[in-house]
Amino acid sequence: MxxxxxxxxxxxxxxxxxxxxxxxxxxNFDIHDVARCARTYGVKAYYIINPVESQRYLAQRIMAHWQxxxxxxxxxSRKEAFSIVRFADSLEDTCGAIEAVEGKAPELMITDAKKxxxxxxxxxxxxxLSDEEQPYLLLFGTGWGLTKEIIERADYKLSPILGxxxxxxxxxxxxxxxxxxxxxGVDR
Amino acid sequence: MxxxxxxxxxxxxxxxxxxxxxxxxxxNFDIHDVARCARTYGVKAYYIINPVESQRYLAQRIMAHWQxxxxxxxxxSRKEAFSIVRFADSLEDTCGAIEAVEGKAPELMITDAKKxxxxxxxxxxxxxLSDEEQPYLLLFGTGWGLTKEIIERADYKLSPILGxxxxxxxxxxxxxxxxxxxxxGVDR
Numbered sequence: 598m599x600x601x602x603x604x605x606x607x608x609x610x611x612x613x614x615x616x617x618x619x620x621x622x623x624x625n626f627d628i629h630d631v632a633r634c635a636r637t638y639g640v641k642a643y644y645i646i647n648p649v650e651s652q653r654y655l656a657q658r659i660m661a662h663w664q665x666x667x668x669x670x671x672x673x674s675r676k677e678a679f680s681i682v683r684f685a686d687s688l689e690d691t692c693g694a695i696e697a698v699e700g701k702a703p704e705l706m707i708t709d710a711k712k713x714x715x716x717x718x719x720x721x722x723x724x725x726l727s728d729e730e731q732p733y734l735l736l737f738g739t740g741w742g743l744t745k746e747i748i749e750r751a752d753y754k755l756s757p758i759l760g761x762x763x764x765x766x767x768x769x770x771x772x773x774x775x776x777x778x779x780x781x782g783v784d785r
Numbered sequence: 786m787x788x789x790x791x792x793x794x795x796x797x798x799x800x801x802x803x804x805x806x807x808x809x810x811x812x813n814f815d816i817h818d819v820a821r822c823a824r825t826y827g828v829k830a831y832y833i834i835n836p837v838e839s840q841r842y843l844a845q846r847i848m849a850h851w852q853x854x855x856x857x858x859x860x861x862s863r864k865e866a867f868s869i870v871r872f873a874d875s876l877e878d879t880c881g882a883i884e885a886v887e888g889k890a891p892e893l894m895i896t897d898a899k900k901x902x903x904x905x906x907x908x909x910x911x912x913x914l915s916d917e918e919q920p921y922l923l924l925f926g927t928g929w930g931l932t933k934e935i936i937e938r939a940d941y942k943l944s945p946i947l948g949x950x951x952x953x954x955x956x957x958x959x960x961x962x963x964x965x966x967x968x969x970g971v972d973r
Contacts, residue, residue: 598949614860626814630956639949672802674954719972756972761786761827766862767962768818774959775966784907784944784967 598781599729601699604635604737605644605691606769608652610747611740620649621739623656630770632678638777644683644691653684688736688747695732703734707743707751708758708776710765716756719779725753726780735776737769786969787917789887792823792925793832793879794957796840798935799928808837809927811844818958820866826965832871832879841872876924876935883920891922895931895939896946896964898953904944907967913941914968923964925957 606627609620623645635643647653660682662668663675685691696702706722717725726733736743736751748754758775759765767775794815797808811833823831835841848870850856851863873879884890894910905913914921924931924939936942946963947953955963 626818626956626958630814630959633954633956634959637946637948637953637955674952677952678954758825758966758970760825760969764862764865765825766821766866767825768814768821770814770958771818771822771962774955774962775970778946778963778966779970779972781948782946782963782967 598639598723598726600726601641601732602639602726602735602781603642603644603695603703603732604631604640604735604773604777605646605685605688606631606737606739607688607743607747608645608647608739610744611738612742612744614741616741618744619740620647623647623652625659626770627739628656628659628682629675631773632682633675634774634777636678636681638781640681640777642681642683644685644694646685646688646691648686657684692734695734699732701730701732703732704752705750706733706735706753706755707748708735708737708755708772709742709748710757712757713748713754715754717753718756722753722755722780735780737773739769786827786911786914788914789829789917789920790827790914790923790969791830791832791883791891791920792819792828792923792961792965793834793873793876794819794925794927795876795931795935796833796835796927798932799926800930800932802929804929806932807928808835811835811840813847814958815927816844816847816870817863817866819961820870821863822962822965824866824869826969828869828965830869830871832873832882834873834876834879836874845872880922883922887920889918889920891920892940893938894921894923894941894943895936896923896925896943896960897930897936898945900945901936901942903942905941906944910941910943910968923968925961927957
């Protein structure tokens with residue numbers, strides 16, 4: 598990989614289990630596990646997108662414990678992982694912030710538990726990421742997943758992660774780890 | 786994969802940050818994320834190994850909410866994921882339980898954040914797992930990792946998961962997801 602790769606976890610708009618569009622809450626492990634994984638794979642920044650100010654504040658308070666509070670001394674690798682975490686109100690703001698840094702709007706790559714006729718394979722996506730001129734934003738949904746509108750406007754839809762049979766109910770944290778490894782990892 | 790594959794998360798004996806051998810606590814997300822991932826990849830059973838009875842009891846109470854309590858109706862896929870979770874006092878008991886089911890002791894495959902001179906690559910491990918006669922136990926440590934004694938007695942030590950540079954501080958949940966995908970996953 599040489600492309601500037603960004604990831605984001607979207608809390609709105611996403612579906613709930615009844616197919617209604619909702620805002621989800623930030624989960625503590627979504628901050629920790631995803632930041633550590635993103636830092637390991639050389640992701641430039643990890644955006645937590647949530648339009649609710651108190652939710653962003655809560656996440657920032659948790660992070661402050663590890664960045665400048667007692668946790669900073671206790672676990673230096675956690676502090677380093679959190680250095681790439683950013684907060685945003687919306688997907689639009691996230692894309693704008695990336696464009697401001699990179700001088701070019703990111704192409705949007707999404708993942709979904711469902712198959713789409715125009716899915717991009719991981720091998721194709723790895724080739725895309727070899728272009729160092731093009732920033733990419735890899736977007737993950739919370740709750741019951743990204744809305745149809747967001748999926749349809751994405752530049753690339755990665756194939757779903759399938760296991761041994763029809764059961765594929767990975768947590769977003771597991772799916773994200775697997776996808777980063779498929780896109781960037783090397784068996785050394 | 787056709788080999789009967791089992792996974793286990795060890796809470797004792799493992800190191801703490803000072804290199805002392807300790808018992809760690811069961812984390813809620815270790816139950817959920819790992820069970821969902823194991824079920825997705827066709828793992829036969831997921832053992833949570835902890836010698837402290839109250840810890841096993843706590844984990845069983847959390848699971849009961851999703852298996853027979855209000856969660857069972859709310860989220861059926863969680864109930865299904867939990868159907869492969871087992872509890873054990875020790876690594877020895879886990880190996881014994883697998884041998885009782887399979888008629889053959891499992892070979893022990895471990896993973897560690899450090900490189901060893903006799904590491905097994907993921908490609909080699911995939912080939913091992915094509916032998917349907919041989920059960921395998923893939924063992925993960927909590928805390929600051931498996932003790933040297935356990936690592937040295939393992940039949941196979943998988944290569945560490947490395948990212949873009951020296952930083953590799955994945956959570957055990959992320960490492961486990963990535964390793965199952967490397968061993969079993971297919972880009973379809």
